Amino acid sequence: xxxxxxxxxxxxxxxxxxxxxxxxxxxxxxxxxxxxxxxxxxxxxxxxxxxxxxxxxxxxxxxxxxxxxxxxxxxxxxxxxxxxxxxxxxxxxxxxxxxxxxxxxxxxxxxxxxxxxxxxxxxxxxxxxxxxxxxxxxxxxxxxxxxxxxxxxxxxxxxxxxxxxxxxxxxxxxxxxxxxxxxxxxxxxxxxxxxxxxxxxxxxxxxxxxxxxxxxxxxxxxxxxxxxxxxxxxxxxxxxxxxxxxxxxxxxxxxxxxxxxxxxxxxxxxxxxxxxxxxxxxxxxxxxxxxxxxxxxxxxxxxxxxxxxxxxxxxxxxxxxxxxxxxxxxxxxxxxxxxxxxxxxxxxxxxxxxxxxxxxxxxx
DNA sequence: GCGGATCAC
DNA sequence: GATGGTGATCCGC
Numbered sequence: 001x002x003x004x005x006x007x008x009x010x011x012x013x014x015x016x017x018x019x020x021x022x023x024x025x026x027x028x029x030x031x032x033x034x035x036x037x038x039x040x041x042x043x044x045x046x047x048x049x050x051x052x053x054x055x056x057x058x059x060x061x062x063x064x065x066x067x068x069x070x071x072x073x074x075x076x077x078x079x080x081x082x083x084x085x086x087x088x089x090x091x092x093x094x095x096x097x098x099x100x101x102x103x104x105x106x107x108x109x110x111x112x113x114x115x116x117x118x119x120x121x122x123x124x125x126x127x128x129x130x131x132x133x134x135x136x137x138x139x140x141x142x143x144x145x146x147x148x149x150x151x152x153x154x155x156x157x158x159x160x161x162x163x164x165x166x167x168x169x170x171x172x173x174x175x176x177x178x179x180x181x182x183x184x185x186x187x188x189x190x191x192x193x194x195x196x197x198x199x200x201x202x203x204x205x206x207x208x209x210x211x212x213x214x215x216x217x218x219x220x221x222x223x224x225x226x227x228x229x230x231x232x233x234x235x236x237x238x239x240x241x242x243x244x245x246x247x248x249x250x251x252x253x254x255x256x257x258x259x260x261x262x263x264x265x266x267x268x269x270x271x272x273x274x275x276x277x278x279x280x281x282x283x284x285x286x287x288x289x290x291x292x293x294x295x296x297x298x299x300x301x302x303x304x305x306x307x308x309x310x311x312x313x314x315x316x317x318x319x320x321x322x323x324x325x326x327x328x329x330x331x332x333x334x335x336x337x338x339x340x341x342x343x344x345x346x347x348x349x350x351x352x353x354x355x356x357x358x359x360x361x362x363x364x
Numbered sequence: 365g366c367g368g369a370t371c372a373c
Numbered sequence: 374g375a376t377g378g379t380g381a382t383c384c385g386c
Contacts, residue, residue: 042376047376133374133376150376150377151376153376154376202373284372285370285372286371287370289369318384366385370384372380
Protein backbone atom coordinates (compact mmCIF):
# COMPACT_ATOMS: atom_id res chain seq x y z
CA UNK A 1 0.00 0.00 0.00
CA UNK A 2 1.24 3.43 -0.89
CA UNK A 3 2.29 5.48 2.07
CA UNK A 4 0.40 8.65 2.66
CA UNK A 5 2.68 11.61 2.59
CA UNK A 6 2.12 13.43 5.81
CA UNK A 7 4.97 15.22 7.42
CA UNK A 8 5.36 14.87 11.13
CA UNK A 9 4.56 18.53 11.49
CA UNK A 10 1.49 18.54 9.28
CA UNK A 11 -0.28 15.54 10.76
CA UNK A 12 -1.37 17.02 14.08
CA UNK A 13 -2.93 20.09 12.50
CA UNK A 14 -4.75 18.02 9.94
CA UNK A 15 -5.98 15.83 12.71
CA UNK A 16 -7.28 18.82 14.54
CA UNK A 17 -9.83 19.34 11.79
CA UNK A 18 -10.99 15.78 11.87
CA UNK A 19 -13.63 16.16 14.50
CA UNK A 20 -11.37 14.91 17.24
CA UNK A 21 -11.84 17.89 19.50
CA UNK A 22 -13.71 18.11 22.78
CA UNK A 23 -15.00 14.77 23.78
CA UNK A 24 -15.75 15.07 27.44
CA UNK A 25 -17.17 11.88 28.80
CA UNK A 26 -15.20 9.63 26.50
CA UNK A 27 -12.24 7.51 27.45
CA UNK A 28 -8.91 8.04 25.75
CA UNK A 29 -9.26 4.66 24.16
CA UNK A 30 -12.50 5.82 22.55
CA UNK A 31 -10.97 9.07 21.40
CA UNK A 32 -8.04 7.31 19.83
CA UNK A 33 -10.31 4.85 18.09
CA UNK A 34 -12.50 7.64 16.74
CA UNK A 35 -9.47 9.53 15.54
CA UNK A 36 -8.16 6.45 13.79
CA UNK A 37 -11.44 5.64 12.06
CA UNK A 38 -11.96 9.20 10.89
CA UNK A 39 -8.42 9.37 9.61
CA UNK A 40 -8.60 6.05 7.80
CA UNK A 41 -11.81 7.03 6.07
CA UNK A 42 -10.62 10.51 5.20
CA UNK A 43 -7.01 10.22 4.22
CA UNK A 44 -7.49 9.35 0.56
CA UNK A 45 -10.21 11.86 -0.18
CA UNK A 46 -9.77 14.97 -2.25
CA UNK A 47 -11.14 16.97 0.61
CA UNK A 48 -8.46 15.73 2.96
CA UNK A 49 -5.71 16.48 0.48
CA UNK A 50 -7.04 19.98 -0.04
CA UNK A 51 -7.10 20.39 3.70
CA UNK A 52 -3.51 19.27 3.85
CA UNK A 53 -2.51 21.81 1.23
CA UNK A 54 -4.16 24.53 3.26
CA UNK A 55 -2.39 23.35 6.37
CA UNK A 56 0.86 23.42 4.48
CA UNK A 57 0.33 27.05 3.46
CA UNK A 58 -0.41 27.91 7.06
CA UNK A 59 2.74 26.10 8.11
CA UNK A 60 4.74 28.24 5.71
CA UNK A 61 3.12 31.35 7.11
CA UNK A 62 4.01 30.17 10.60
CA UNK A 63 7.61 29.59 9.61
CA UNK A 64 7.79 33.13 8.26
CA UNK A 65 6.32 34.44 11.50
CA UNK A 66 8.84 32.42 13.47
CA UNK A 67 11.71 33.95 11.58
CA UNK A 68 10.39 37.42 12.15
CA UNK A 69 9.89 36.56 15.79
CA UNK A 70 13.46 35.41 16.17
CA UNK A 71 14.81 38.50 14.51
CA UNK A 72 13.16 40.81 17.00
CA UNK A 73 15.89 42.42 19.04
CA UNK A 74 15.82 42.87 22.80
CA UNK A 75 15.34 46.62 22.62
CA UNK A 76 12.65 46.34 19.99
CA UNK A 77 10.86 43.80 22.14
CA UNK A 78 11.17 46.11 25.10
CA UNK A 79 9.49 48.94 23.24
CA UNK A 80 6.69 46.65 22.10
CA UNK A 81 6.22 45.58 25.68
CA UNK A 82 5.95 49.16 26.83
CA UNK A 83 3.45 49.86 24.10
CA UNK A 84 1.45 46.78 25.11
CA UNK A 85 1.49 47.78 28.75
CA UNK A 86 0.30 51.29 28.00
CA UNK A 87 -2.48 49.85 25.91
CA UNK A 88 -3.46 47.40 28.62
CA UNK A 89 -3.64 50.15 31.22
CA UNK A 90 -5.77 52.23 28.89
CA UNK A 91 -8.10 49.35 28.05
CA UNK A 92 -8.44 48.34 31.67
CA UNK A 93 -9.18 51.92 32.62
CA UNK A 94 -12.16 51.98 30.28
CA UNK A 95 -13.51 48.69 31.54
CA UNK A 96 -17.27 48.83 31.67
CA UNK A 97 -18.99 46.59 34.21
CA UNK A 98 -22.34 48.33 34.14
CA UNK A 99 -24.41 46.12 31.85
CA UNK A 100 -25.63 42.59 32.39
CA UNK A 101 -25.49 40.63 29.15
CA UNK A 102 -26.83 37.18 28.47
CA UNK A 103 -25.82 34.89 25.65
CA UNK A 104 -28.46 32.27 24.94
CA UNK A 105 -27.42 29.24 22.96
CA UNK A 106 -29.97 26.59 22.09
CA UNK A 107 -28.81 23.05 22.82
CA UNK A 108 -28.29 20.79 19.77
CA UNK A 109 -30.89 22.99 18.15
CA UNK A 110 -31.81 21.16 14.95
CA UNK A 111 -31.75 17.79 16.66
CA UNK A 112 -33.79 19.07 19.58
CA UNK A 113 -36.44 20.47 17.23
CA UNK A 114 -36.71 17.15 15.44
CA UNK A 115 -36.98 15.23 18.70
CA UNK A 116 -39.69 17.55 19.87
CA UNK A 117 -41.89 16.79 16.88
CA UNK A 118 -41.09 13.11 16.60
CA UNK A 119 -41.55 11.09 19.80
CA UNK A 120 -39.54 8.22 18.35
CA UNK A 121 -36.46 10.44 18.55
CA UNK A 122 -36.86 11.25 22.23
CA UNK A 123 -34.78 9.83 25.00
CA UNK A 124 -31.28 8.67 24.22
CA UNK A 125 -31.75 8.08 20.51
CA UNK A 126 -28.56 8.05 18.47
CA UNK A 127 -29.44 10.21 15.49
CA UNK A 128 -28.17 13.03 13.36
CA UNK A 129 -29.85 15.76 11.38
CA UNK A 130 -28.49 15.54 7.86
CA UNK A 131 -27.61 12.73 5.52
CA UNK A 132 -24.86 10.29 4.66
CA UNK A 133 -22.79 12.96 2.99
CA UNK A 134 -23.07 15.67 5.63
CA UNK A 135 -24.37 16.06 9.16
CA UNK A 136 -25.75 19.29 10.52
CA UNK A 137 -26.35 18.39 14.13
CA UNK A 138 -25.87 15.26 16.19
CA UNK A 139 -28.09 14.26 19.08
CA UNK A 140 -26.26 14.22 22.39
CA UNK A 141 -26.53 10.44 22.39
CA UNK A 142 -24.76 10.35 19.02
CA UNK A 143 -22.04 12.73 20.21
CA UNK A 144 -20.94 10.09 22.68
CA UNK A 145 -19.70 8.10 19.70
CA UNK A 146 -17.81 11.02 18.20
CA UNK A 147 -20.51 12.20 15.80
CA UNK A 148 -20.15 15.93 15.15
CA UNK A 149 -21.61 18.77 13.15
CA UNK A 150 -20.09 19.10 9.70
CA UNK A 151 -18.93 15.50 9.77
CA UNK A 152 -19.69 13.38 6.70
CA UNK A 153 -22.60 11.13 7.57
CA UNK A 154 -20.98 7.97 6.28
CA UNK A 155 -18.11 8.41 8.69
CA UNK A 156 -20.51 9.08 11.54
CA UNK A 157 -22.35 5.94 10.56
CA UNK A 158 -19.17 3.94 10.78
CA UNK A 159 -18.25 5.39 14.16
CA UNK A 160 -21.57 4.25 15.55
CA UNK A 161 -21.44 0.85 13.92
CA UNK A 162 -17.99 0.23 15.38
CA UNK A 163 -19.57 0.86 18.77
CA UNK A 164 -22.37 -1.55 18.01
CA UNK A 165 -25.15 0.99 17.59
CA UNK A 166 -26.88 2.26 14.50
CA UNK A 167 -27.12 5.92 13.58
CA UNK A 168 -30.44 7.22 12.40
CA UNK A 169 -30.52 10.09 9.91
CA UNK A 170 -33.20 12.76 9.91
CA UNK A 171 -33.38 15.13 6.94
CA UNK A 172 -32.80 18.83 7.50
CA UNK A 173 -36.03 20.82 7.72
CA UNK A 174 -35.22 24.49 7.92
CA UNK A 175 -38.74 25.88 8.15
CA UNK A 176 -39.20 23.76 11.25
CA UNK A 177 -36.15 25.29 12.93
CA UNK A 178 -37.23 28.80 12.03
CA UNK A 179 -40.58 28.13 13.61
CA UNK A 180 -38.96 27.07 16.86
CA UNK A 181 -36.47 29.92 16.67
CA UNK A 182 -39.40 32.30 16.51
CA UNK A 183 -40.99 30.66 19.55
CA UNK A 184 -37.75 31.02 21.50
CA UNK A 185 -37.62 34.66 20.46
CA UNK A 186 -40.99 35.33 22.01
CA UNK A 187 -39.33 34.31 25.28
CA UNK A 188 -36.27 36.50 24.61
CA UNK A 189 -38.53 39.53 24.12
CA UNK A 190 -39.86 39.21 27.65
CA UNK A 191 -36.38 40.01 28.92
CA UNK A 192 -35.08 42.34 26.23
CA UNK A 193 -37.35 43.54 23.44
CA UNK A 194 -34.24 44.64 21.53
CA UNK A 195 -32.33 41.39 21.81
CA UNK A 196 -29.70 40.63 19.18
CA UNK A 197 -30.32 37.51 17.14
CA UNK A 198 -26.81 36.31 16.35
CA UNK A 199 -28.11 33.33 14.43
CA UNK A 200 -30.99 30.94 14.29
CA UNK A 201 -30.09 29.39 17.63
CA UNK A 202 -28.12 32.05 19.44
CA UNK A 203 -28.97 35.47 20.84
CA UNK A 204 -27.64 38.23 23.06
CA UNK A 205 -29.93 39.89 25.57
CA UNK A 206 -29.23 42.98 27.63
CA UNK A 207 -30.71 41.98 30.97
CA UNK A 208 -29.70 45.14 32.81
CA UNK A 209 -33.13 46.74 32.84
CA UNK A 210 -34.92 43.48 33.52
CA UNK A 211 -32.73 42.74 36.53
CA UNK A 212 -33.11 46.26 37.89
CA UNK A 213 -36.84 46.31 37.39
CA UNK A 214 -37.36 42.96 39.10
CA UNK A 215 -34.59 43.45 41.63
CA UNK A 216 -32.98 40.13 40.80
CA UNK A 217 -29.48 38.89 40.04
CA UNK A 218 -28.22 37.91 36.63
CA UNK A 219 -28.21 34.29 37.77
CA UNK A 220 -31.86 34.47 38.70
CA UNK A 221 -32.69 36.14 35.39
CA UNK A 222 -30.85 33.38 33.54
CA UNK A 223 -32.85 30.75 35.36
CA UNK A 224 -36.09 32.51 34.46
CA UNK A 225 -34.94 32.94 30.90
CA UNK A 226 -34.18 29.26 30.48
CA UNK A 227 -37.54 28.42 31.96
CA UNK A 228 -39.35 30.77 29.60
CA UNK A 229 -37.55 29.39 26.57
CA UNK A 230 -38.48 25.88 27.62
CA UNK A 231 -42.08 26.94 28.02
CA UNK A 232 -42.35 29.01 24.84
CA UNK A 233 -40.93 26.21 22.72
CA UNK A 234 -42.69 23.51 24.72
CA UNK A 235 -39.55 21.56 25.30
CA UNK A 236 -36.33 23.08 23.94
CA UNK A 237 -33.46 23.64 26.33
CA UNK A 238 -30.77 26.25 26.03
CA UNK A 239 -27.59 27.28 27.78
CA UNK A 240 -27.04 30.76 29.10
CA UNK A 241 -23.96 32.75 29.92
CA UNK A 242 -24.18 35.91 32.00
CA UNK A 243 -21.49 38.57 32.08
CA UNK A 244 -20.80 42.25 31.71
CA UNK A 245 -19.89 41.87 28.05
CA UNK A 246 -21.22 39.90 25.13
CA UNK A 247 -17.85 38.32 24.60
CA UNK A 248 -17.70 36.95 28.12
CA UNK A 249 -21.36 35.95 28.04
CA UNK A 250 -20.75 33.98 24.88
CA UNK A 251 -17.80 32.13 26.38
CA UNK A 252 -19.76 31.57 29.58
CA UNK A 253 -22.71 30.08 27.71
CA UNK A 254 -20.49 27.16 26.79
CA UNK A 255 -19.31 26.39 30.29
CA UNK A 256 -22.35 24.46 31.48
CA UNK A 257 -23.80 23.36 28.19
CA UNK A 258 -26.25 21.72 27.71
CA UNK A 259 -29.22 22.99 29.70
CA UNK A 260 -27.10 25.00 32.10
CA UNK A 261 -25.93 28.48 32.94
CA UNK A 262 -22.83 30.23 34.15
CA UNK A 263 -22.32 33.69 35.58
CA UNK A 264 -19.10 35.67 35.33
CA UNK A 265 -19.33 38.21 38.17
CA UNK A 266 -19.00 41.81 37.06
CA UNK A 267 -15.73 42.31 38.89
CA UNK A 268 -12.34 42.79 37.39
CA UNK A 269 -10.67 40.00 39.37
CA UNK A 270 -13.40 37.48 38.60
CA UNK A 271 -13.24 38.33 34.90
CA UNK A 272 -9.48 38.06 34.69
CA UNK A 273 -9.42 34.70 36.44
CA UNK A 274 -12.26 33.45 34.26
CA UNK A 275 -10.59 34.37 30.99
CA UNK A 276 -7.01 33.50 31.96
CA UNK A 277 -7.18 29.70 31.66
CA UNK A 278 -9.39 29.79 28.53
CA UNK A 279 -7.93 28.25 25.38
CA UNK A 280 -7.25 30.99 22.85
CA UNK A 281 -9.72 29.46 20.41
CA UNK A 282 -12.54 30.69 22.65
CA UNK A 283 -11.73 34.29 21.82
CA UNK A 284 -13.80 35.66 18.98
CA UNK A 285 -11.50 36.44 16.10
CA UNK A 286 -9.08 33.67 16.99
CA UNK A 287 -9.85 30.80 14.68
CA UNK A 288 -8.06 27.68 13.59
CA UNK A 289 -5.25 29.50 11.82
CA UNK A 290 -4.53 32.20 14.38
CA UNK A 291 -4.63 29.61 17.12
CA UNK A 292 -1.90 27.66 15.36
CA UNK A 293 0.19 30.79 14.85
CA UNK A 294 -0.05 31.75 18.50
CA UNK A 295 0.76 28.27 19.70
CA UNK A 296 3.50 27.42 17.24
CA UNK A 297 5.22 30.80 17.15
CA UNK A 298 4.67 32.12 20.66
CA UNK A 299 4.00 28.88 22.50
CA UNK A 300 0.80 30.32 23.94
CA UNK A 301 -2.22 28.08 24.47
CA UNK A 302 -4.30 30.06 26.94
CA UNK A 303 -5.25 33.69 27.38
CA UNK A 304 -2.95 34.12 30.36
CA UNK A 305 -0.07 32.64 28.40
CA UNK A 306 -0.65 35.01 25.51
CA UNK A 307 -0.86 37.95 27.88
CA UNK A 308 2.60 37.02 29.08
CA UNK A 309 3.76 37.21 25.44
CA UNK A 310 2.11 40.57 24.82
CA UNK A 311 5.28 42.16 23.48
CA UNK A 312 5.70 39.59 20.74
CA UNK A 313 1.98 39.77 20.05
CA UNK A 314 2.31 43.47 19.34
CA UNK A 315 5.38 42.90 17.21
CA UNK A 316 3.83 40.24 15.01
CA UNK A 317 0.32 41.54 14.45
CA UNK A 318 -1.08 44.79 13.12
CA UNK A 319 -1.86 47.39 15.74
CA UNK A 320 -5.55 46.89 15.23
CA UNK A 321 -5.47 43.12 15.67
CA UNK A 322 -3.05 43.29 18.59
CA UNK A 323 -5.33 45.77 20.33
CA UNK A 324 -8.35 43.57 19.73
CA UNK A 325 -6.58 40.54 21.15
CA UNK A 326 -5.17 42.34 24.17
CA UNK A 327 -8.61 43.65 24.87
CA UNK A 328 -10.06 40.15 24.74
CA UNK A 329 -7.31 38.83 27.03
CA UNK A 330 -8.52 41.26 29.66
CA UNK A 331 -12.06 40.02 29.15
CA UNK A 332 -13.12 43.19 27.40
CA UNK A 333 -15.29 43.28 24.28
CA UNK A 334 -18.94 43.88 23.49
CA UNK A 335 -20.00 45.85 26.57
CA UNK A 336 -21.75 48.69 24.84
CA UNK A 337 -24.56 48.76 22.33
CA UNK A 338 -23.85 46.55 19.35
CA UNK A 339 -22.88 47.96 15.99
CA UNK A 340 -25.48 45.75 14.32
CA UNK A 341 -29.18 46.36 14.10
CA UNK A 342 -31.25 44.96 16.89
CA UNK A 343 -34.49 43.06 16.75
CA UNK A 344 -37.48 45.21 16.02
CA UNK A 345 -35.59 48.04 14.43
CA UNK A 346 -35.64 48.53 10.70
CA UNK A 347 -32.52 47.11 9.15
CA UNK A 348 -30.95 48.22 5.93
CA UNK A 349 -29.69 44.78 5.13
CA UNK A 350 -31.75 41.73 5.96
CA UNK A 351 -30.82 40.16 9.24
CA UNK A 352 -28.23 37.42 9.01
CA UNK A 353 -28.86 34.70 6.49
CA UNK A 354 -29.77 31.17 7.33
CA UNK A 355 -27.08 28.80 8.29
CA UNK A 356 -26.68 25.20 7.46
CA UNK A 357 -24.72 24.10 10.48
CA UNK A 358 -24.55 24.67 14.13
CA UNK A 359 -21.24 25.36 15.79
CA UNK A 360 -19.29 22.16 15.93
CA UNK A 361 -17.71 22.45 19.32
CA UNK A 362 -20.37 21.71 21.91
CA UNK A 363 -19.01 19.04 24.22
CA UNK A 364 -21.26 16.44 25.71
C1' DG B 365 -10.67 49.02 -5.23
C1' DC B 366 -9.74 43.95 -5.53
C1' DG B 367 -8.57 39.27 -4.38
C1' DG B 368 -7.22 36.16 -0.90
C1' DA B 369 -7.35 34.68 3.74
C1' DT B 370 -9.69 34.21 7.90
C1' DC B 371 -13.58 33.83 10.83
C1' DA B 372 -18.26 32.88 12.36
C1' DC B 373 -22.19 30.35 12.08
C1' DG C 374 -20.01 6.96 -3.02
C1' DA C 375 -19.75 10.56 -0.30
C1' DT C 376 -16.56 16.12 3.30
C1' DG C 377 -20.90 23.11 3.74
C1' DG C 378 -22.45 27.89 2.05
C1' DT C 379 -22.43 32.63 2.80
C1' DG C 380 -21.42 37.09 4.40
C1' DA C 381 -18.31 40.08 6.71
C1' DT C 382 -13.91 41.91 7.62
C1' DC C 383 -9.23 42.74 7.20
C1' DC C 384 -4.92 43.04 4.85
C1' DG C 385 -1.65 43.50 1.35
C1' DC C 386 -1.28 44.78 -3.06
